[in-house]
Amino acid sequence: MADPSLDIPSEMLAVQVVKYNEPLAIHKIPTPTVSKLGPHDLLLRTAVASLCHTDLMVHAGIFPTPLPLTMSHEGTGVVSARGDAVKDFQIGDRVLSGLPFHQCGKCEQCNPTDGQDWNQYCQAAEGATGIKSDGAFAEYHVVDARASCKIPDNVSFVTAAPLACAGVTVYRAILVSGVKEGGWLALVGAGGGLGHFGIQFAKAKGINVIAIEAREEGLEVAKKAGAEHLLDAREGKDKIVEKVQALTNGKGVEATVNVSDHSSTAALSAAITRMHGTVVQAAQPQEVSVPFVDIVLRDITIKGTMLGGRDVTQEMLDVVSKHGVTAETQVFYGLEEVPKMIELSESGRLKGKAVCVVDKKVAGMA
Known part of the structure; x- marks a missing residue:
């Protein structure tokens, strides 16, 4: 379901890997269709997305990534539409994008014993945001609500984005x-x-x-x-x-x-x-x-160790909110700047995280 007051365009700008180790494509692609959202999916209007070392590995072809692929698994945004089974997110909620996407729900990793934080290790998941399925270097991106978290009101999108993985x-x-x-x-x-x-x-x-x-x-x-x-x-x-x-x-x-x-x-x-x-x-x-x-x-x-499940992610966000944890960032404005972010990261001169403000209005910076 989507808020009818939201004008979701048919096309959006995205940054994609189209060939390993080749220049990125920054171009228009179809916006994910609301009618085709899975029951647990969220369509987010992207606010801020950041660059992770793993993105460089995706670009280099280290993972078996299907191409073309929209980069970035460190995303944030606001809910523009949601699947029918989503109960704990509303239109307009501020969201930290989950990286796991459509886990099987049947394996030992999805159903760990003794409270183990193993959900993110599911080997039968359909995708992984920005690694095996499209990510957040786009004006809109789809995430699994079961792996995503609400961002506390006192935590900015710029601080939140790098928290999704790093x-x-x-x-x-x-x-x-x-x-x-x-x-x-x-x-x-x-x-x-x-x-x-x-x-x-x-x-x-x-x-x-x-x-x-x-x-x-x-x-x-x-x-x-x-x-x-x-x-x-x-x-x-x-x-x-x-x-x-x-x-x-x-x-x-x-x-x-x-x-x-x-x-x-x-x-x-x-x-x-x-x-x-x-x-x-x-x-x-x-x-x-x-x-x-x-x-x-x-x-x-x-x-x-790899990532953290939703409960650990929410616990982390609570610590960030309570203790005023901040992200050291070098901020870029607009998806066209992503190649510069990659160049800076590969140079070794990056201080903290390279962060892209995809939409100033959504990020509250307009």
């Missing part, structure tokens, strides 16, 4: 780490799009954070995010291990969250973690390499 990924990583209030957690890649959220989330939970970065831009962002213990990875692994142990009575941190895909960071993460501790790997390099000494002789557990 934010919830690092939030879940902190939960998976098992570090409690008063404990010690390290963040490797702390000045990036995920890391600067991680600093703020960990501090909101009363966790002592050691932030580790190797880029000048990243060190600046991490400091701005509130890192009290900030280390420059360019000093080398041995020096970083020494400094981390000095801060933690010679033990090392209880857990490390690695959000950097540099080839050296998994080994660094293990080295600074105390015996029997945990490395939570959220970054996505082609291979993760760690010396056997850390895994076998020091009993370091390496635990993967």
Whole structure:
């Protein structure tokens, strides 16, 4: 159903991958048809969408992505239409787009035991917003209401958009780490799009954070995010291990969250973690390499993590709202600017997240 007062155009502007590793197409395509929405679907008029490292992987053909595909899995918007089975969203609601799309509802991931946060791991889902199904770099986009959340009134669309993937990924990583209030957690890649959220989330939970970065831009962002213990990875692994142990009575941190895909960071993460501790790997390099000494002789557990289910996402949004968590962004206006966002991200000069305001009016910035 749609609000008859809303004039939904038949065509919309979108940014699409049409060939892997080739220039993006910024062109008009048909707007998703309201009559063809699934029972649990939401049609969102896009407000803000941001760029994630995974978008670069989609563009490079690393995922089995059907083409053409509209990019961006970090979207926000307001509800323009909804499927007949949607009960908890109304026309005009402010929404953080869910990434999982049409999960099967039958597998162990969709029906986990003991309250596990596994819904996002469904292998039989029909799509994944901006990865296997069309995403948010468009004037309108379709999401699954069962994976999406309402944005708190005091959280802007610009802050919310990067939370759809970067934010919830690092939030879940902190939960998976098992570090409690008063404990010690390290963040490797702390000045990036995920890391600067991680600093703020960990501090909101009363966790002592050691932030580790190797880029000048990243060190600046991490400091701005509130890192009290900030280390420059360019000093080398041995020096970083020494400094981390000095801060933690010679033990090392209880857990490390690695959000950097540099080839050296998994080994660094293990080295600074105390015996029997945990490395939570959220970054996505082609291979993760760690010396056997850390895994076998020091009993370091390496635990993967991906996204977070709807309940964890809503919990994260509540933390953002309560603690004033903010996104470090470089803002671009209009879908035509997306190639510049990608260029900046690939250059290594990006500070925080590259965010596209798709519609100033919808985003409340007109």
